[in-house]
Amino acid sequence: MTLSNVKSITWAYSLTTFGTEMLNSVFRFYYVKLFLHLYKISQVAFHQAQIILLIWNALNDLTGYFHNNPKTDCCGHRHSSVLYSAPFYALAFLLPWFPWKSYQAGDWLSGLHLVVSLCAFESALTFIQQARCVPLAEIFNQHESRLPFIKINQVASLVGSSGILFCDLVSDNMENLPRFQASAVVIATLAAASLSMGTCYLRRLQPPRSPEDSVWPGEQDLPWTSVLSLMSQILTQRNFRLFLIMNFFQVFHLTLVSNFMMIFADHLVPRDVLPSPIRSIMYGAGFLCPQCLVLVHQSWLKKFGYYKLILISFYLEGTASIVMLLLGQQRYYLLALYLIIIMVTMQASLCLFHLPLADVVDADLLKFSRQWPLSSMVFGINALFTKPAQALAPMVTVSLLAQYGYGSPNKSSISALHEAMFNLICLVPLGIAAIQILVWSPFSMKSKTEYPGAF
Numbered sequence: 438m439t440l441s442n443v444k445s446i447t448w449a450y451s452l453t454t455f456g457t458e459m460l461n462s463v464f465r466f467y468y469v470k471l472f473l474h475l476y477k478i479s480q481v482a483f484h485q486a487q488i489i490l491l492i493w494n495a496l497n498d499l500t501g502y503f504h505n506n507p508k509t510d511c512c513g514h515r516h517s518s519v520l521y522s523a524p525f526y527a528l529a530f531l532l533p534w535f536p537w538k539s540y541q542a543g544d545w546l547s548g549l550h551l552v553v554s555l556c557a558f559e560s561a562l563t564f565i566q567q568a569r570c571v572p573l574a575e576i577f578n579q580h581e582s583r584l585p586f587i588k589i590n591q592v593a594s595l596v597g598s599s600g601i602l603f604c605d606l607v608s609d610n611m612e613n614l615p616r617f618q619a620s621a622v623v624i625a626t627l628a629a630a631s632l633s634m635g636t637c638y639l640r641r642l643q644p645p646r647s648p649e650d651s652v653w654p655g656e657q658d659l660p661w662t663s664v665l666s667l668m669s670q671i672l673t674q675r676n677f678r679l680f681l682i683m684n685f686f687q688v689f690h691l692t693l694v695s696n697f698m699m700i701f702a703d704h705l706v707p708r709d710v711l712p713s714p715i716r717s718i719m720y721g722a723g724f725l726c727p728q729c730l731v732l733v734h735q736s737w738l739k740k741f742g743y744y745k746l747i748l749i750s751f752y753l754e755g756t757a758s759i760v761m762l763l764l765g766q767q768r769y770y771l772l773a774l775y776l777i778i779i780m781v782t783m784q785a786s787l788c789l790f791h792l793p794l795a796d797v798v799d800a801d802l803l804k805f806s807r808q809w810p811l812s813s814m815v816f817g818i819n820a821l822f823t824k825p826a827q828a829l830a831p832m833v834t835v836s837l838l839a840q841y842g843y844g845s846p847n848k849s850s851i852s853a854l855h856e857a858m859f860n861l862i863c864l865v866p867l868g869i870a871a872i873q874i875l876v877w878s879p880f881s882m883k884s885k886t887e888y889p890g891a892f
Contacts, residue, residue, distance in 0.1 A: 445638070447585070447586050447589050447590075448589065448638075449635050449636075449638035450586075450590065450635065451589050451590050451592065451593035451635070452593070452631045452632070452634055452635025452638070453565075453631070453632050453635040453636060454590045454593040454594055454597065454635075455593040455594070455596055455597040455628075455631045455635075456523070456597070456627070456628035456629065456630075456631035456632035456635070457562075457565060457566070457597070457628070457632070458593065458594045458597030458598055459597035459598075459600040459624055459627065459628045459631075460526065460527065460530045460600075460624065460625065460628045461562065462597065462598050462600060462601055462695075462724050463530075463600045463601055463604055463621070463624060464530055464533075464558060465692070465695050465696060466601050466695050466696070466698070466699070466720070466724075467604070467611060467617075467699075468533050468551075468554070468555075468696075469696040469697060469700070469831055470611065470699050470700055471533060471534070471611070472533070472547065472550075472551050473700070473835075473844070474700075475611075475614065476536060476540045476544075476547040476550070477540060477541070477542040477543065477544070477547070478540075478543075478544075478547045478548055478551060479542075479543040479548065480835060480836075480839055480844060482543075482545065482547065482548030482551070483548070483551065483831070483832075483835060484832050484835070484836070485548060485552075486548060486551040486552045486555060487555075487828040487829075487831055487832045488828065488832075489552050489555075489556065490552075490555045490556060490559060490827070490828045491824075491825050491828035491829070493555075493556045493559065493560070494559055494563070494820075494824040494825070494827070494828070495821065495824075495825070497559065497560060497563040498563065498817050498818075498820045498821035498824065499821065522561055522564045522565050523565075523628075523629045523632035523633050523636070524629055525557075525561050526558075526561035526562065526564075526565060526628075526629070526632070527625040527626070527628055527629035528557075528625075529554070529557035529558040529560070529561045530558060530621070530624075530625050530628070531621060531622065531625050532550075532553060532554040532557055532558070533550070533551070533554040534614075534617065534618050534621045535618060536550070537550055559824075563820065565632070566816075566820070567813055567816065567817060567820075587731070587738075587788070587789075587791070587792070588731075588732060588735055591728045591731045591732050591788060592728075592732065594728045594788070595725060595728035595729060595732070597628075598721075598724035598725050598728060599721065599725060600624050601720055601721050601723075601724050602717060602718070602720070602721025602724075602725065603620060603624070604617060604620045604621065604624070605716070605717035605720050605721065606714070606717045607619070607620040608620060609713055610699070610713050610716055610717060611699070612713075664814075667811060667814060668814065668818060670801070670805060671797075671801055671811065671814060671815055671818060672818070674797060674800060674801065674804070675881075676793075676797065676800070676880055676881060676882040677797045677815075677818075679876055679877065679879060679880050680790075680793055680794070680797065680819075680880065681818075681819060681822045681823065682876045683873050683876045683877045683880075684790060684819065684822075684823045685822060685823045685825075685826050686826070686869045686872055686873055686876075687783065687786070687787060687790075687823075687869075687873065688823045688824070688826040688827060688830075689826035689829060689830045689869070690783060690830075690865065690866060690869045691783050691784070691787060692826060692827045692830035692831065693830040693831070693833075693834055693865065694776070694779060694780055694783065694862075695723075695780070696830065696831050696834070697831075697834055698720065698723065698776060698780065699720065701776065701858055701862055702716060702719070702720075702773065702776065704854070704855055704858055705766060705769075705772060705855060705858055705859060706769050706772060706773055707769065710769045710770070711769070711773060719773055719776075719777060722777050722781070723776070723777050723780035723781060723784070724780070724784065726777070726781045726785075727780075727781045727782075727783075727784030727785040727787075727788060728784075728788070730781060730785045731785055731788045731789070734746075738789070743789040743792045743793060744793075744877075744880060744882075746786070746789060747786045747789055747790075747877060748874065748877055748878065750782050750783075750785065750786035751786075751870045751873045751874045751877065752870070752874065753778075753782050754779060754782050754783070754866050754867075754869075754870040755866070755867050755870035755871060755874070757775060757778050757779060757782075757866070758779075758863050758864070758866040758867035758870065759867060760775075761775045761862075761863050762863040762864070762867070766855065766856070766859040772859075775862075776862070779862075779866055793880075793882065794815060794816060794819060796882050797815055797882070798810045798811065798812050798815045800882060801815065834861070837857065837861065838854065838857060838858065838861075840857075841853045841854040841856075841857040842854045
């Protein structure tokens with residue numbers, strides 16, 4: 438494959454990154470506040486929806502290896518999967534923002550609405566992500582070529598993340614639902630167009646297969662016994678197991694902060710301290726600054742490698758949590774800054790997680806002398822083990838806050854609720870950072886040329 442072709446593939450892939458990032462960031466940032474505050478969903482219905490989502494995600498990821506089954510035309514090609522799924526993904530994104538009726542507090546229909554919205558969105562996202570996970574591991578098979586690929590995709594993520602700032606400014610922190618709905622339609626249209634355009638370009642740029650390579654080993658209709666055998670082989674890598682544990686806590690923490698950042702800010706930072714436009718900038722910065730940080734510090738990534746940078750981010754989160762805990766919740770400006778720092782640090786380190794995953798694919802290829810890398814299966818296993826955190830984080834958070842009067846009309850417990858929220862946003866990052874440091878420190882796959890822990 439020529440250098441110009443590789444660059445073209447990178448830019449085409451970045452279009453799909455832009456569309457995916459725009460829909461995913463807006464959906465996860467707003468849906469919890471929408472259903473808890475505007476639709477007044479009951480705590481029981483909210484928990485039931487998250488449990489159903491947990492099971493649904495597991496089924497999605499377990500059946501993900503059919504993603505390359507050539508017997509079904511829409512699944513027979515990774516690029517076709519994205520192309521056909523893009524409109525469904527955009528429609529699934531729009532589902533939660535339009536109520537099915539005027540909901541009353543605890544209305545059972547709002548619970549059903551949440552279940553349908555979450556399952557539809559996660560299904561479309563899983564289908565697209567399993568197709569998009571391949572290029573970094575298979576096309577860009579050298580560490581040096583992966584860094585420019587990540588850089589260009591961070592630019593796409595940066596632009597895509599601006600959707601939160603756009604929605605928040607237009608809707609006045611989601612206070613104006615019709616305006617928010619209009620901005621969501623604009624975002625869905627742009628994302629669907631971007632995904633479709635990027636996929637069309639990728640299909641044109643993909644080199645043709647020879648007749649003898651018409652079906653790759655990874656694209657065969659494998660029985661479940663073979664799939665489980667391959668999964669167990671991949672999981673023999675100690676480094677991969679360490680990464681899965683670390684990533685589970687990262688996803689849990691990121692989900693908690695992104696889902697509840699607006700709620701925490703509304704309760705802990707008074708409106709007269711941070712007016713609506715400043716809050717919008719604050720929320721946008723939490724998603725825009727991580728991409729900028731990764732772009733600006735590309736030289737650090739080349740010099741120190743992803744292992745050290747990820748480890749440093751855990752120490753930064755833990756240190757920031759201790760400092761904020763000592764300062765107390767009355768330092769409103771510092772508290773707002775702390776929320777941004779935690780979000781930026783988590784998002785920036787998460788941007789690097791594709792690099793160790795790609796190295797796991799390479800190590801598995803060498804260890805078992807495979808003819809083709811099992812990229813989809815490695816990324817699928819990662820999703821299978823880490824996606825439960827996306828359902829557990831909101832469930833645990835709502836359960837803990839409900840004990841201190843969250844969702845209750847009784848205003849007498851508001852001080853206890855605020856104290857609980859403050860402790861939550863300080864102690865959870867501190868505890869998770871400690872666990873991640875312990876788990877990530879033994880990770881030994883620190884360079885592309887050495888895999889001491891993979892064998």
